[in-house]
Amino acid sequence: MNASGDSLRDRSGALSPASRAHALDALAAAGAAGGELDVLVVGGGVVGAGTALDAVTRGLSTGLIEQRDLASGTSSRSSKLIHGGLRYLEMFDFGLVREALTERGLLLTRLAPHLVTPVPFLYPLHNSWERPYVGAGLALYDTMAHTGRYDAGLPRHKHLWRRQVARIAPDLRTDDLSGAIRYYDAQVDDARLVLTIARTAARYGAHVATRTRVVGFLREGERVVGVRARDLESGVEFEVRARVVVNAAGVWTDDIQELVGGRGALNVQASKGIHLVVPRDRIRSECGFITRTDTSVLFVIPWGRHWIIGTTDTAWEFDKAHPAASRADIDYVLSHVNTILREPLEADDVEGVYAGLRPLLRGESEPTSKISREHTVVTPVPGLVMIAGGKLTTYRVMAADAVDAAAHSLGTTTDAVVRSSITDRIPLLGADGYAARANQRVELARRARLHVSRIDHLLSRYGSLVDDLVDLLLLRPELAAALPGADDYLAAEVVYAVTHEGAQHLDDVLVRRTRISIETFDRGVDAAGPVARLMAAELGWDDARVADEVDHYLRRVEAERQSQAKATDQEADEARVRPRHPA
Structure with a gap:
């Protein structure tokens, strides 16, 4: 039970288009004869990303699949507080x-x-x-x-x-x-926290694949031995075999339970x-x-x-x-x-x-305001661990509990001993060296030819990974320009979101890699075209694809505005779901 050595070659934890392709290949290889992961995590929110990091740093070969984008559900839409309650x-x-x-x-x-x-x-x-x-x-x-x-x-x-x-x-x-x-x-940009956890997991060898949906489970008798998955970008279906599947799908828990036969161990x-x-x-x-x-x-x-x-x-x-x-x-x-x-x-x-x-x-x-925020971990069938409940602040504890449950299940299929959680001693990417880089903010600003306030902004988002942004600006000075209608953010951050942070669609950048969608009165409309063109240069989009991405985003914004004028939840939902878009 060792993390893949191939995945350890990229020590930066970059989630690039190439790393996604590599992750999909590795996951598909785990569905081939003789291939098998120790742990496959379903769900790319804070608990799923935390579970992948916990598992891989215990020495378990680990994969994570998410049907949309990292933190695209609950984990990007919280109060953004790290608190005791x-x-x-x-x-x-x-x-x-x-x-x-x-x-x-x-x-x-x-x-x-x-x-x-x-x-x-x-x-x-x-x-x-x-x-x-x-x-x-x-x-x-x-x-x-x-x-x-x-x-x-x-x-x-x-x-x-x-x-x-x-x-x-x-x-x-x-x-x-x-x-x-x-x-x-304390507070945190919740989506950036999830992204950073996932990148840290990738840095230690986890295979992270977004836009990949579970469409069914593989069974041997009563035991779950993996999943059938579909790459939503290409439409290709493949199998992933794993000794244990951990479901961290949050509000989609009931949907996953339906796929495994409706055995509802959790009621979410x-x-x-x-x-x-x-x-x-x-x-x-x-x-x-x-x-x-x-x-x-x-x-x-x-x-x-x-x-x-x-x-x-x-x-x-x-x-x-x-x-x-x-x-x-x-x-x-x-x-x-x-x-x-x-x-x-x-x-x-x-x-x-x-x-x-x-x-x-x-x-x-109980009304929802009275229901417990504590979490529960269950194993409804052999080979499947499910976790639900909890809160953003305690994601690491939840992840450790899920992997502990997986370790118990692994004990029935291997003689190897699974080590204890060490994530309390694993700084997330950008933490090591952050204090030194913060002290060097003036020198960084001089090198990058930016105002010190810009460096402060970058430090708060990337920590010591600010070096990546500075290097990018030295190579491509034109990326120091602020985005139209959203001048808190630089063009370089869009490029970095694609090359290092797994962004594949316009929504990924405007809604989660940045917060332009909620921090501007136009909700990112002015920025949509320029951001899409920056992404196109990295992802090989043609003009038609750029227009499609912008159109999806503009329809999303309009649908949100319409829903927010409706009197009831049902009317708001009907207005909101009209535009179908990737995120």
Whole structure:
């Protein structure tokens, strides 16, 4: 049970068109006579990517297949927080909070300091009794973080009075406040985290193939011994044999269970959460905010030159690939955030809207806001491990549990001993050398002929892999140009997304490799043509293919706008799913 030596030749973990072709060849070879992987992971979200990294770094030959793009589902549509979950303290779920705080510290200080960054929040206090109650909860929150196995990486909370709050957050209504408590959590670009985990797995030898769908399972008696898969780019079907298949398909778990014969060991409920993106100048504050709503917790989160505001928590029974935010969802979030702001936000202030689905383990009668965020791992049939539930912050724990379950199954087919998880000691790509490169930001800016603020932006997205971008700019200086209508991003980032980050379609770049689709008022319409032409030069697209990719994207944007004007989920879903596109 050894990772493939061929895959170890590319030490960069680049997900290029050539590496995808190599991965598909390796997976198909595992379906040939005598070929077999130890672990095949189905699903390219954060848990699937984490599982592939955990498995391959234990010395197991590993493959990962994803039917669309990395992080194209839930894992690119979260609140983008790495946090312990304050509200779980009220539910007395201390174990989940401690586990999440431990993982938060690990990501902040060791695994991904370039991607996971501190973010301060204000918890407004309206009544005198709230200060001791909320203060005690935050004291416990901080104590759990600072007494864990790893450095917490964040300051402790601090009590503030109304005058202090007014200085820190001039646009927060303070007339009915007794003060606030400032505390810290962390945030991450969730799609970039998933991409970086997957690239790290590839760097250690995992075969990663996106746009590859499972269409059936291979069986020998009761045991699952692999899958039948289809390359959605070429239409070619092939078999992949594996000693254990790990299903990490999130909200698609029930669909995978149907393929294996409808043996539903897990019952997953999709819960929709929507977020609004508004420009940073619409709310003057040095901190984010957190407050309660009727059914969820409302976060107002600093996000570069923007704010992210959300979320909702409602059951979703429609298209899983393209969950839609309705007018009612948007009005709900705006109405609640406006209760704490001096100047209310209007619909015209909203740059972007995105909706995601949480894969929750279904309860008998609970509303989705009450269903546990804890995860479950089951083995419904020999050779198949399924994992569902959980949260972004604890992806590494979930992955380790899934591979532990796979190791138990592997023990029935081989005499080799599977080693324990070591992902708590495996920095993600871009982490090693990040601190040094951050200190050298001025020199990097001089070399690349960029403003230092541009280097800061690149460091926050690529960490020490910023060297790749600088080298590209030295070779092709014209790529230092900002993208039309999205000047936070450089043309070089589009090229790099194709050559190193597995981007194959226009949506991949505008929605996940960058956040242009939600960070601009036109939602990336102006950038679509130039980005498609940059991609075409790397992928060999002709003019017709460029036009098709742009047309798909423009229809996506129009469908989203139409869905967000509809009153109900059903109407929003009908409007959203009309354009069929790759992502």
